[in-house]
Amino acid sequence: MAEIPTTRRRRANGEESRRKILDAAADVASERGYDGTSIALVSKKCGLPASSIYWHFKDKDDLIAAVIERSFGTWLEAVSVPDGDNPRTRIADMSMQIARALLETPDFLRLGLMLALERRPEEVRARTMFLSVRDEAHRRIAATMREFAPDLSERSIKLLTTYAVSAADGLFIAKEIGGDDVDLIALFELHGNLVYDAAVSLAQVAADR
Amino acid sequence: MAEIPTTRRRRANGEESRRKILDAAADVASERGYDGTSIALVSKKCGLPASSIYWHFKDKDDLIAAVIERSFGTWLEAVSVPDGDNPRTRIADMSMQIARALLETPDFLRLGLMLALERRPEEVRARTMFLSVRDEAHRRIAATMREFAPDLSERSIKLLTTYAVSAADGLFIAKEIGGDDVDLIALFELHGNLVYDAAVSLAQVAADR
Amino acid sequence: MAEIPTTRRRRANGEESRRKILDAAADVASERGYDGTSIALVSKKCGLPASSIYWHFKDKDDLIAAVIERSFGTWLEAVSVPDGDNPRTRIADMSMQIARALLETPDFLRLGLMLALERRPEEVRARTMFLSVRDEAHRRIAATMREFAPDLSERSIKLLTTYAVSAADGLFIAKEIGGDDVDLIALFELHGNLVYDAAVSLAQVAADR
Amino acid sequence: MAEIPTTRRRRANGEESRRKILDAAADVASERGYDGTSIALVSKKCGLPASSIYWHFKDKDDLIAAVIERSFGTWLEAVSVPDGDNPRTRIADMSMQIARALLETPDFLRLGLMLALERRPEEVRARTMFLSVRDEAHRRIAATMREFAPDLSERSIKLLTTYAVSAADGLFIAKEIGGDDVDLIALFELHGNLVYDAAVSLAQVAADR
DNA sequence: AATGAATGAGGATTCATTCAT
DNA sequence: AATGAATGAATCCTCATTCAT
Secondary structure, three states: OOOOOHHHHHHHHHHHHHHHHHHHHHHHHHHHHHHHOOHHHHHHHHOOOHHHHHHHOOOHHHHHHHHHHHHHHHHHHHOOOOOOOOHHHHHHHHHHHHHHHHHHOOHHHHHHHHHHHOOOOOOOHHHHHHHHHHHHHHHHHHHHHHHHOOOOOHHHHHHHHHHHHHHHHHHHHHHHHHHHHOOHHHHHHHHHHHHHHHHHHHHHHHHHO | OOOOOOHHHHOOOHHHHHHHHHHHHHHHHHHHHHHHOOHHHHHHHHOOOHHHHHHHOOOHHHHHHHHHHHHHHHHHHHOOOOOOOOHHHHHHHHHHHHHHHHHHOOHHHHHHHHHHHOOOOOOOHHHHHHHHHHHHHHHHHHHHHHHHOOOOOHHHHHHHHHHHHHHHHHHHHHHHHHHHHOOHHHHHHHHHHHHHHHHHHHHHHHHHO | OOOOOHHHHHHHHHHHHHHHHHHHHHHHHHHHHHHHOOHHHHHHHHOOOHHHHHHHOOOHHHHHHHHHHHHHHHHHHHOOOOOOOOHHHHHHHHHHHHHHHHHHOOHHHHHHHHHHHOOOOOOOHHHHHHHHHHHHHHHHHHHHHHHHOOOOOHHHHHHHHHHHHHHHHHHHHHHHHHHHHOOHHHHHHHHHHHHHHHHHHHHHHHHHO | OOOOOOHHHHOOOHHHHHHHHHHHHHHHHHHHHHHHOOHHHHHHHHOOOHHHHHHHOOOHHHHHHHHHHHHHHHHHHHOOOOOOOOHHHHHHHHHHHHHHHHHHOOHHHHHHHHHHHOOOOOOOHHHHHHHHHHHHHHHHHHHHHHHHOOOOOHHHHHHHHHHHHHHHHHHHHHHHHHHHHOOHHHHHHHHHHHHHHHHHHHHHHHHHO
């Protein structure tokens, strides 16, 4: 009787094992942070022995960096660049998308912020990865702003961008803490409007000069 | 002149030891978070043996909760309620104070946010303490807003307050991450203005109804 | 106004403190054995700081030896040598007394047996004390037997005495384990009769020779 | 002749390691009891690091429970049910077997009794295991008694069984304490006869009614 | 591709004890 | 007569990681 070649099956299992490990690690890490994530805990959650985790990942650092990487990918897929003529509408659109993405896959930002807040001496790759991903987002948003309001000084662009991004972080945290008591959608709506208004008024000032 | 004998320093001095331990723990905890804070590290930093830490604090949880408690106290002292007639000025004043307090004693918020982001199943007393302290701040700000803009609906008050508090958290994080690249004072100035404008425009809508 | 001299009061408190410590130590030790009895536990149970325990007792060994000593005293008071002509009645009497004493103050034998079963290399004073107290009891019972049955060989005396004493230990343990399911009084009644019968029949054999 | 390479011995060998750990733990535990058995001591005795002990056993409780379980197995093998027509002979036979088993493998009962005497609030699995094993033995002996003396009331059966088992415990302890001074075989011979006589005389009383 | 077993370092916490007051 | 504070050694147990199979 014809049998499915063993190698085939095994390779497929390999993929699946990797996925199971990442799922478990994401769970644990976003629950307890970097130090709180022990290989033993991940092993128990995914059902594979600790040594198998080391077959798929070099070390703990590598594992958590992979978690960040994958969850950022998932997250990105949920956010697309909106188009249209009306800047206010487009910003509002963007805000909604980000809010919804955060509600659906909060792991990325939660774990990222946890890592970002730590200041330990040794390098943690997952932290570096998060920060660079975040930097990239920052740059793109700055570019969009420049396009919308060409009169704005670089200083104003940077200020506005930083405000836009980091206040959003704060709103996300509020939702994480407050749970159902917090209406993240409404907060992001407000945030989008405020940033837009700020951009308009700063642009006015610049143009008047 | 009679000199205080050296042995004196070696003598039991509960108050001072407790202080030294708290200092060390605050340092370590705001650098590495809850799990990253090992008693051995704190012991090394404060010069007292680990067992002495357990004389002053029930356990690690108790120690870190005490760190949060004390650092909140320090922080509060730095923020006083401003007075004056012009609401915009008063809000701007408040913003500056908070920004400066965050620059001077960032430990409280950094550790607090790290704890807040975790969602481990067991209770962490320091986390609970941070959240209750934060709740209190929230309530006070809401009260001030009600005073300024009596026409605002409770829903709007809550939305604005949450926005004001949590965006500030985000700005703080941006400063923590970005270091000298980030101008926290400017960010808080912008934030104060935006919240004020938002309050005014929401109040307008309410009054028009 | 006349005041009770301080020294007086203090000395009285000293006695009481010692008593409180011994009470607590007896409790803990008969619950958890020698190693399981920590000074901290005793301190918590009696309300005095650990250092106060060391004022009253040289060290842990000394404390537990004192516990054994005191509880043996209490125990002895409950057992008096019965008199009368009929040997069977006297033995039955004795049995009942011992059974009742064990029901009322079981700490002595429980802790004693726990200590006796251990075979650690270093000497434990409480163990030695228990064993010597037990030896003394053994000798007295042997003397009584010799009086009752002068014909018995020394070997028989020893065998019977050992049987009488150690089976009683076993019955006590059965009660400790079985609680209300075990009727210690009935067991001791049976035991008394069996030992008496054994003595009689061994004496018969000896006389016949 | 090809030699087994030395490295072989260093290779992982779960079964043997487990056995070595159990051997060491049995040694230590029957010498010092539950609390006195430290993992470090067991580790030193078996040559494996403490962390390896935790690979084979969940925790100390689990380890000591396993010791009890295994030593009971060994013990059981040494005691077989004797047959024959004469009840007195059969009981005497049984007594001898038990006495000899206790002399050869005393660990089981020594550790078991140590655990049984403790009354700590938290559950100790090894204790529970010992007690259940002991219960089973009790039930079997009661069944045998019922067969021998069908006229005996249940109360008498229970009394006799408890006496038979628990006095035996006591004799064992006497041997543990007294060492070579105590003739365990003679004590068990006497014990067997006394229990037999008691059964006969109680059965007589029952039949007369 | 996977895993049972092992391991040294380090985790939090408790230990019995001491000492200055 | 008593105690707050301190301390080094030991407690149980988990850590990240490796290695032979």
